[in-house]
Amino acid sequence: MIEVKELTKKFGRKTVLNGVSFTAEKGQITCLIGINGVGKTTIMNAIMALTPINGGEILINGEKIHKHSYEKITFIPDAITMLPQMKISETMQFMADFYDCWNQKRADEILQFFKLREDNRLSELSKGNTAKVNLMLGLAMDVDFLLMDEPFSGIDIFSREQIADVFSSHLVEDRGVLITTHEINDIEHLIDKAVLLNNGIVSKEFNTEEIRENEGKSVVDMMREVYQG
Amino acid sequence: MNRYFKLVNFEFNRFLKIYLVLIGITIISQIIGVIVKSNQYLNMANDQIQGGSMSSSEFINQYGPISLYEIIQTLWFLGPIALCIVSLIIYVFFIWYRDWLGKNTFVYRLFMLPTARINIYFAKATTVFLMVLGLIALQLLLLPVEAWILQWIVPFDFRIDMSIREITGIFHYFAILFPNTIVQFIIHYGIGFMAVFVVFTAILFERSYRWKGILFGIIYGVLALLLFFAPVLLQATILYEFFYPIELLVLQMITGLTVIAGSIWMSNYLLNKKIRIW
Amino acid sequence: MKRYWKLISIVLIIVLVIGTFYIQSSMAASNYPEFVIETVSGNQEEVEQLSLLANYRNGMIYDNVTITENGAEYVSEGSFLEQLEGSYANAEIKRLQEDYRHFMRGKTGSPRLFFEDQSKVAYADLSMETLNNRYKPSDFSFDISVLDKDSDKNTSFELPLPERESYNFVSMEGVYIVGGEMKLITHNSKGRAGSVEIHVYSINIDTEEIVGDEVILKSEEINDNSFLEIRKENANGNLDSNRNVLFEYETFEEVKINEWESYLEPTEKDFIVYNLETNEREVLNLPEEIRDSANAVFVSDEKIYFAQEADGKPEILIYDFDTERIEAKQSFSIQSPVSELVFNIKNDKLYITSSYMNMRTKATILILDLKTGETLYEGFIKMENPRTEQMDYELYIRGTEIE
Numbered sequence: 004m005i006e007v008k009e010l011t012k013k014f015g016r017k018t019v020l021n022g023v024s025f026t027a028e029k030g031q032i033t034c035l036i037g038i039n040g041v042g043k044t045t046i047m048n049a050i051m052a053l054t055p056i057n058g059g060e061i062l063i064n065g066e067k068i069h070k071h072s073y074e075k076i077t078f079i080p081d082a083i084t085m086l087p088q089m090k091i092s093e094t095m096q097f098m099a100d101f102y103d104c105w106n107q108k109r110a111d112e113i114l115q116f117f118k119l120r121e122d123n124r125l126s127e128l129s130k131g132n133t134a135k136v137n138l139m140l141g142l143a144m145d146v147d148f149l150l151m152d153e154p155f156s157g158i159d160i161f162s163r164e165q166i167a168d169v170f171s172s173h174l175v176e177d178r179g180v181l182i183t184t185h186e187i188n189d190i191e192h193l194i195d196k197a198v199l200l201n202n203g204i205v206s207k208e209f210n211t212e213e214i215r216e217n218e219g220k221s222v223v224d225m226m227r228e229v230y231q232g
Numbered sequence: 233m234n235r236y237f238k239l240v241n242f243e244f245n246r247f248l249k250i251y252l253v254l255i256g257i258t259i260i261s262q263i264i265g266v267i268v269k270s271n272q273y274l275n276m277a278n279d280q281i282q283g284g285s286m287s288s289s290e291f292i293n294q295y296g297p298i299s300l301y302e303i304i305q306t307l308w309f310l311g312p313i314a315l316c317i318v319s320l321i322i323y324v325f326f327i328w329y330r331d332w333l334g335k336n337t338f339v340y341r342l343f344m345l346p347t348a349r350i351n352i353y354f355a356k357a358t359t360v361f362l363m364v365l366g367l368i369a370l371q372l373l374l375l376p377v378e379a380w381i382l383q384w385i386v387p388f389d390f391r392i393d394m395s396i397r398e399i400t401g402i403f404h405y406f407a408i409l410f411p412n413t414i415v416q417f418i419i420h421y422g423i424g425f426m427a428v429f430v431v432f433t434a435i436l437f438e439r440s441y442r443w444k445g446i447l448f449g450i451i452y453g454v455l456a457l458l459l460f461f462a463p464v465l466l467q468a469t470i471l472y473e474f475f476y477p478i479e480l481l482v483l484q485m486i487t488g489l490t491v492i493a494g495s496i497w498m499s500n501y502l503l504n505k506k507i508r509i510w
Numbered sequence: 511m512k513r514y515w516k517l518i519s520i521v522l523i524i525v526l527v528i529g530t531f532y533i534q535s536s537m538a539a540s541n542y543p544e545f546v547i548e549t550v551s552g553n554q555e556e557v558e559q560l561s562l563l564a565n566y567r568n569g570m571i572y573d574n575v576t577i578t579e580n581g582a583e584y585v586s587e588g589s590f591l592e593q594l595e596g597s598y599a600n601a602e603i604k605r606l607q608e609d610y611r612h613f614m615r616g617k618t619g620s621p622r623l624f625f626e627d628q629s630k631v632a633y634a635d636l637s638m639e640t641l642n643n644r645y646k647p648s649d650f651s652f653d654i655s656v657l658d659k660d661s662d663k664n665t666s667f668e669l670p671l672p673e674r675e676s677y678n679f680v681s682m683e684g685v686y687i688v689g690g691e692m693k694l695i696t697h698n699s700k701g702r703a704g705s706v707e708i709h710v711y712s713i714n715i716d717t718e719e720i721v722g723d724e725v726i727l728k729s730e731e732i733n734d735n736s737f738l739e740i741r742k743e744n745a746n747g748n749l750d751s752n753r754n755v756l757f758e759y760e761t762f763e764e765v766k767i768n769e770w771e772s773y774l775e776p777t778e779k780d781f782i783v784y785n786l787e788t789n790e791r792e793v794l795n796l797p798e799e800i801r802d803s804a805n806a807v808f809v810s811d812e813k814i815y816f817a818q819e820a821d822g823k824p825e826i827l828i829y830d831f832d833t834e835r836i837e838a839k840q841s842f843s844i845q846s847p848v849s850e851l852v853f854n855i856k857n858d859k860l861y862i863t864s865s866y867m868n869m870r871t872k873a874t875i876l877i878l879d880l881k882t883g884e885t886l887y888e889g890f891i892k893m894e895n896p897r898t899e900q901m902d903y904e905l906y907i908r909g910t911e912i913e
Contacts, residue, residue, distance in 0.1 A: 053343055053509040055440075073346040084341035086246070087334070100238050101345050241517045248516065301570055366520050369527035392569060393899060397535045401586065402570050414532040415590040474616045476607070477594045 004028055004064060005050060005076075005148055005181060011058035012045055019045060021203035022059065029147055029179040032170065032193055036184070036222070037200035038230060043183040044081075047150050050181075051078045063148065074104045076148040079141035081156055083133050087126040091119060091136055095143075102144060110143035113174060117165060131162030138166060148179040155186055163189055191222050199229045235347040239355035244362065247323065251363060254319055255370055258312040265308020266300075266378045270385040273298045277390060292390060299392035300379055300399050304406070313405075316367050323363065324428060327356045328435045332509075339509055349503035350496065353432060360428055365421070368409060375399060426488050429495040430456045436499050440506035452498070456491045463487060542566060542573065543903065544894040545582040547875060552887035554579070556877045559913040560861060561601075562891070568903040575905075577891060601911045606631065613657040613664055625685045631657040634685045634694050637668070650674040652694065656687075656715055667718045672711075676700060683708070684755060688786045690715070695755060695784075705729055708757065710784070726784050726791050727757060754831070756809045757782045781806065783814075783831075795834055800827060805848060808855040813837075815855060815880075817848045824848045826860060828880070840883050844874050856912040859886065867891055867905040 005027040012020040019042040027033040035043045048054040050061050052068045061068065063076055085094040091114070098105045114121060117135040125133060134154065141149055155163050169175065170193045184190065191211075199207040206229050214220050273295075280291050303309060331339040342352050375396050382391060400410035411417045433456075434449030441448055458465070463483035467475055475483065543566075547557055562577040566584070574585040585593060595604075600621050607614045610631055617623070617633050625632040632655070639649040650671040657664050671680060677698045684695040692713040699706050706729045712722030759782055762774035779802055781794040794814075796804075804816035804827060814829040816836075825841035844851070846864060854861040860878040867873035877887035891905070 048509055051344060052504075053340065053507075055506050055508070070346050070348050073344050078340070078344060080337065080340050082335050082337055084337060084344075086338055097242070097341075101235055101347070103346070237514075241514050244517050244520075299570075362517075362520055362524065365524045365528065369524045372527050372531050395541055396531070398541055398571060402572075410531070412535075412586060412593075413590045414536070417528070417532065472616060473618050476611075476615070478591065481594060 004062075005179065006062040006065075007046065007050065007059070008061070009059040010046065010049060010056060010061065012042065012049065012054075013057050018203055020049075023200070023203070023205055024059075025198045025205050025208050027148070027179055027181045027196070030177045031195035032175070032180040032182065032190075033196040033198060034182050034184060034187070034190070034194040034222075035198050035200065036187060036226060039185060041200045042203065043200065044152050047078060047080075047152050047181070047183065050150060051076070053078075074102060074144075075146055076150070077141050077144050077146045078150040079137055079152065079154065081153045083125060083137040084140070085125060085136075088124060090122055090124050092121040094125070094136065094140060095121070098140060098143070104145040106143050106145050109145075109174065110139060113139040113142055113169075116169075116172075116174075131158045134158050134162065135166065138169065142169065142174050146178065148181065149175070151180065151182045153183055153185070155184060155189055167193070187222055187226070194222070197222050197225065199225065201229055235345065236351045236355055239345075239347075239351060240358045240362075243327065243355055243359040247327070247359065247363065250319070251366070254312075254316050254367070258316060258367070258370060259374065261308050261312045262374055262378060263381065265306055266303055266381045267385065268308065269303045269306060270298065270382055273390070274386060288389065297390050297392050298382070298386055299394050300375070300382060301392075301394060301402065303378070303382070304399065304403055310405075313371070320360065320364055320367075324360055324431055325435065327360065328432070328439065332439070337509070343503075343507070343509065348500075349507075350500045353436075353496070353499050353503065357425070357428055357432060361421075361425060364424065372396065372410070422488065426460070426492050426495075429492050429499075433495040433499045433502070436502040436507065440502045440508060442508075456495065459494075460484070460487050460491050540584070540587060541571075542575070542582070542584050542587065543896060543900045545575070545577045545905070546892050546894055547577065547579040547889050548892040550888045550890065552877070552885060552889075554887070556859075556887040557875065557889060559856075560863075560875070560877075561911045561913075562863060562875075562907050563909045563911065565906045565908060566903065567906070568900060610657060613655065617655065622684050623682055625687055627687060629659055630687055631659065632685055632687055632692060634682060634692070636671070636680050636682050636696070638680070646678055648674070650677065650680045652711070652713075654692070654713065654718075656692070665715065665718075669713070669718070669720055672720060672723050686755075686786050687715075688753065691721075693786050710786075710789070724789065727759065727782060753785055753787045753811055754809050754814075755784045755786060756806055756814060757784070758806065776802075781814075783809075794829065796829070796836070800836065807853040810855075815853075815860070817851070817853055819848045822847070824851055824862075826853075826880075838883075840878065840880075842876055842878065842885065844876065846874075852907055852910055854910045854912055855880070861910055861912060863907055863910055864891075865907045867907070868903060869893075869896075869901050873905065873907065 007026070008024050010020050010023040011018065023042075023046065025033075035046060037043050045054065049056045050063075050068070063072055066072070068076075085097070089097070095105075095107065095110050098110075099107060117132070117139065119132060119135060119139075123132075125136065128136065138151075138154060141151070154166055158166070167189050170180070170190060182190070182194070194211055196208070196210055198205055207225060209225065211222055214222075214225065276295070277288070277291050280286050280295075281288050286294070331337075331342060343349060345352075379393065379396075379399075383393065400406045401412065408420065411420050430453055434453050437449035437452060438445040463475065463480055467473065467480060547560075549557070557579050560578065564575050564577055566573050566575045566582075576583045602621050603614075603624065606624060606626065613631060613633075617635075619635060623633055623635050634652055634654045637651055637653050638647040640647045651674070652669045652671065653666075654669065655664065655666040671677070674680075677700055679699045681697045682694065683697050684693075686693040686695075692715055694709075694711040694713065696709045696711065697706065698709055706727075707725050708727035710722070710724045710726055711720055712724075713719070714721045759778075759780045760776055761778045763777045764772050765775045766772045781796065781801065782791060783794060784791050794801075800816065800818060804818040806814060807817045807826070808815040812831055814831075816827040816829065817824055818827060819825070820841065822845065823841055824844060824846060825839055827836050828838040828840070829835065830837040840860075842862070844862065844864075850865050852863045852865050854863075858880045860876075860880050862874075862876040862878070864871075864873035864875075873891040875887070875889045875891065876885065878884065879886050893900075893903075
């Protein structure tokens with residue numbers, strides 16, 4: 004379980020996150036929703052200890068993050084985290100070198116699924132294919148939690164469909180996924196839990212199924228209530 | 233292979249292309265320098281002697297014989313050395329900043345590796361040091377080759393043959409790069425390594441606090457410099473000539489090691505608690 | 511492993527090349543030639559005490575070297591620690607630093623700032639303020655330290671120089687303790703350049719007071735184109751305790767060759783002895799030809815040794831304080847002008863060494879017994895196994911040290 008407790012983050016004098024608390028469970032897809040600039044990426048970075056925080060606490064399976072945590076949790080940012088001059092095979096080699104949790108069989112499977120050739124250089128790939136490689140680098144790790152930042156932004160429609168398919172496949176299996184997006188449509192039917200951020204706080208945290216069954220509302224309905232009502 | 237070595241190998245291969253270009257420029261320029269300068273000298277000798285204005289011994293008396301000592305002071309020689317030095321100084325900064333720059337943010341990957349982040353710092357420092365020492369070794373290998381080329385072009389009477397030791401000993405800049413004894417070598421490059429650590433720490437200050445960090449980095453650098461030179465400064469001011477040379481050496485070693493330890497500690501703290509990805 | 515071959519090879523190259531460079535240079539035959547002292551005649555033991563301090567030069571190669579009968583030791587080939595300790599620091603100061611490490615802390619400079627006898631080690635220097643006035647140092651004062659060897663008590667005090675406003679510059683010429691009283695000899699320049707006074711300041715060490723200030727030598731009114739030089743002649747500093755201080759007083763006249771060139775013509779020269787015990791000053795009564803051409807080599811309590819040239823050969827003249835005249839002359843079989851010789855005297859033995867040597871010029875070493883006039887030792891410096899590239903060397907012997 005990822006527990007974010009009273010997370011506060013300031014940029015200069017501006018408080019972007021003001022006591023954000025929520026949890027993300029293993030085996031669920033949790034979606035962080037918010038209009039741009041509300042600090043979704045900052046939350047991801049904070050969970051991964053990639054930016055200092057001004058207050059609060061973040062626990063992963065009950066522990067603060069440490070070097071071995073990176074074998075249990077990984078983050079797929081919205082840009083690829085490998086050097087442009089690398090071939091896909093080299094990026095996989097790098098991952099295999101440094102991570103014990105790297106699963107080469109799964110990586111090959113994902114490459115096949117996306118129809119990518121491993122001797123292609125990253126700099127030669129289209130935007131969509133780069134995003135797919137980026138996704139592959141995270142998905143092929145045998146981790147408990149997977150963080151994804153805007154996996155659909157700026158990608159063509161076909162790639163988007165392919166990526167969305169991944170979420171319902173065995174590639175995600177019983178892992179916990181924390182995802183941010185502002186384009187909820189592609190994955191609305193996939194997500195188990197939604198966390199709505201507004202003005203630096205969590206204004207709604209709910210189970211999508213419960214909301215649908217009890218109140219007959221969709222995620223988009225909820226968003227309307229928060230952001231427009 | 234542990235992750236530190238893998239990181240060193242990765243950083244090393246990342247810079248290898250530029251590094252090989254530097255090596256190539258050095259080799260080509262220096263060897264061309266030897267050939268050009270030797271031939272210029274011989275042409276001058278031929279003009280004077282065959283023009284009948286002087287005998288060969290008069291020529292040697294007046295112009296002096298040629299040796300590597302004259303050649304290494306030309307741009308052919310010092311140019312590539314200066315280029316390598318400048319490139320490596322830039323590299324000390326580049327090795328960090330390139331991970332943040334560009335749209336492929338490799339720094340995410342580095343900081344999400346399942347290893348202590350200080351290993352990244354050590355790996356980068358090690359790579360810089362290997363690059364420096366590699367060029368030093370290259371120059372030591374090149375000198376005998378160049379001495380041999382000189383011998384091959386210029387007849388015995390017109391040249392002075394010098395051993396590598398003599399060349400590195402008498403030319404001032406070379407005496408800094410190739411000190412006389414192994415102890416001095418360790419001291420010179422130890423100071424160099426310390427400087428790299430301090431600059432790395434200053435870079436991490438900047439990467440953690442950005443604009444304010446530049447100021448912190450500069451302050452840190454000044455403090456490190458003051459601490460390192462504290463014994464010498466004391467010796468020159470309030471404790472005038474108080475320490476004997478050997479004591480001064482020991483004190484400088486202590487302050488130097490303190491600066492290194494402080495830089496590593498500070499960097500470890502910054503990397504774990506303060507560093508920012510974007 | 512295969513993927514690491516580039517990294518592994520550069521590490522190997524670095525270790526091998528740099529390692530070889532340093533191992534080779536520590537093992538390899540020296541680039542410098544070996545010099546030994548070759549005996550011609552006499553007792554070889556006599557030369558064992560002698561060290562020659564020399565500069566070796568061959569083309570662009572230059573180094574300081576110490577030559578003893580065991581061979582040559584070059585500074586640059588010494589270990590780093592040896593170089594750090596300063597291989598050509600004065601041997602007497604080095605000895606003092608070893609024996610009195612704490613007392614000698616912070617005290618540097620020429621041997622003439624130090625004094626040692628059976629019971630005491632003393633040090634005195636002039637401190638001055640140079641920051642306030644860029645053109646003229648001011649606030650001259652004595653920095654005095656005395657170590658009592660028996661009680662190991664270290665006394666330090668500072669005393670302002672009397673009438674210090676009136677001097678342009680003051681330098682320390684000698685430090686002595688005579689009969690429990692400290693005597694400081696200084697060279698004070700005043701007013702316009704060339705106006706010089708030699709002072710002897712007497713200092714009571716117990717009360718830490720200046721009890722006497724005597725001008726023992728003074729430049730008379732001299733005209734615009736003449737110059738005065740007063741030198742304290744005691745080459746070995748004052749560490750060998752000695753009650754006589756010798757000065758050479760020499761005036762020059764500027765002679766113009768043309769509008770741009772001129773040279774200095776000596777006009778007057780005198781040797782003056784100051785006795786630290788009696789505080790008496792005496793102009794030596796020397797025959798004119800000796801006075802004008804002789805160089806003082808050594809001063810002892812009883813005698814002054816002068817060197818001069820006679821018929822192209824050097825000779826030693828011995829002046830006796832009791833009889834107040836030249837008592838003995840000693841000449842020897844070296845064909846060399848006095849200016850190209852280095853003299854040293856210890857325990858009534860005279861050590862003479864040529865000051866220059868190269869492939870064609872031989873450097874001779876002579877040791878004479880001053881009491882009997884007998885030649886104890888004769889030898890020369892020899893270059894061992896000369897290599898062709900070392901043929902053009904030059905060796906300048908700048909001094910000798912005797913154990």
